[in-house]
Amino acid sequence: MDYYYGLVLFICCWIPGFGKLPAPINVTMDSFNFKNTLRWTQPADLEGDVIYIVEYKIDIPSNRVAYKRICITHEQQCHSSVITYRSYVRVKARKYSDESDWVTIHFDPYEETIIGAPDVTVSSRSGHLDVSFKGPLVGAELESLKMKYGELIYRVLYWKESDPAHVLNVSTSQSQDTLRDLEAWTVYCVKVRAYVPEYNKSGEFSPAICKETTNNESRKPSAPINVTMESFNFRNTLRWKKPDDLEGDVIYIVEYKMYVTLLFYMEHAPLICMEATNSSIFNIL
Structure with a gap:
């Protein structure tokens, strides 16, 4: 045992x-x-x-x-x-x-490590798009990615919203870039990711941001919509609605002109149309 x-x-x-x-x-x-x-x-x-x-x-x-x-x-x-x-x-x-x-x-x-997307802002200015980006911040102490890797490049992709298959790109080591030679009054979409050359390593893309370009002149304001004339006992009121894209301190100017058509028959005489403004006096030529 x-x-x-x-x-x-x-x-x-x-x-x-x-x-x-x-x-x-x-x-x-x-x-x-x-x-x-x-x-x-x-x-x-x-x-x-x-x-x-x-x-x-x-x-x-x-x-x-x-x-x-x-x-x-x-x-x-x-x-x-x-x-x-x-x-x-x-x-x-x-x-x-x-x-x-x-x-x-x-x-x-x-x-x-997987590199996340940078924070991106896009603004429209004089026919260009200004794109700025920062981050991502990394690690427990939220250091900048550039502090970790040293060299860092941002790759910017952009395209017309109406033509997503035709994608253009620029690269920069700065924290902002300006997209030039764009068509005026056209919506462009932009997304950005970080790239580390030393490791041939690309980060995630930021969500696409779409903005409309302008030109070097101020844009003509949108016209009033739903314009109607209300009339009761010959008391007339013109009414309209403000367009959704029209903001700020807006004034409206209302004008009128009288349009009169006279039809009569004269032997060997043509049909005559006459117009007068703010006047009820007509002359037959």
């Missing part, structure tokens, strides 16, 4: 892997604008009160670099925005005194 008890104790304590937990699976790092989250899946045969430990170390050629702990959690994810350089990241499961093997992945936020 003592022999079998000793054998079981030996197996439990000395044979490697006995009682070891299954390791987390599907370990991936999600990263958007340098905000990182390590995610994994709990194995189907791992149940009960399980905690996970997440650590990382920077990927540099040195034996003195040790792993640093990020999370001890019951969840199947760990916010890892503390990682700002290429690193090794690992996770393991623990249940009471039992542990799994580490699962390690390599992660480089500069290459793998």
Whole structure:
């Protein structure tokens, strides 16, 4: 009996892997604008009160670099925005005194993070479109993307709203640009994304913004609409409605002229039409 008890104790304590937990699976790092989250899946045969430990170390050629702990959690994810350089990241499961093997992945936020869309504003001026953009802001401390990568280019795509298949583009390293040589009184749509030349990496496009161009002159105001004359017992009132696109301090000018047509027959005489303004006097030529 003592022999079998000793054998079981030996197996439990000395044979490697006995009682070891299954390791987390599907370990991936999600990263958007340098905000990182390590995610994994709990194995189907791992149940009960399980905690996970997440650590990382920077990927540099040195034996003195040790792993640093990020999370001890019951969840199947760990916010890892503390990682700002290429690193090794690992996770393991623990249940009471039992542990799994580490699962390690390599992660480089500069290459793998998804770059979001910049904030874009578009304004119409003298036949041009002025486009300005900023961001996106990245990381836990909301740094500028240019501070992260150094060189940053904005790629601007624009097209006529009526002809979306014909897309033009310009690139700039500045925070604004002016789209010129546009057709007057035409609606153009604009979208912008950031591009990092060093990593040949493009960000997401901003939503399209559509604006109408003007020209170098002031635009003729829209005419009044629904113009009608109300008349009761020869008391007349002209009424109209203001167009939807007409704003600000607007005045209206009302004029009239009398239009009279006289029809009569004279032997060997033509049909005569005569017009007078603000007068009821007509002369027959």
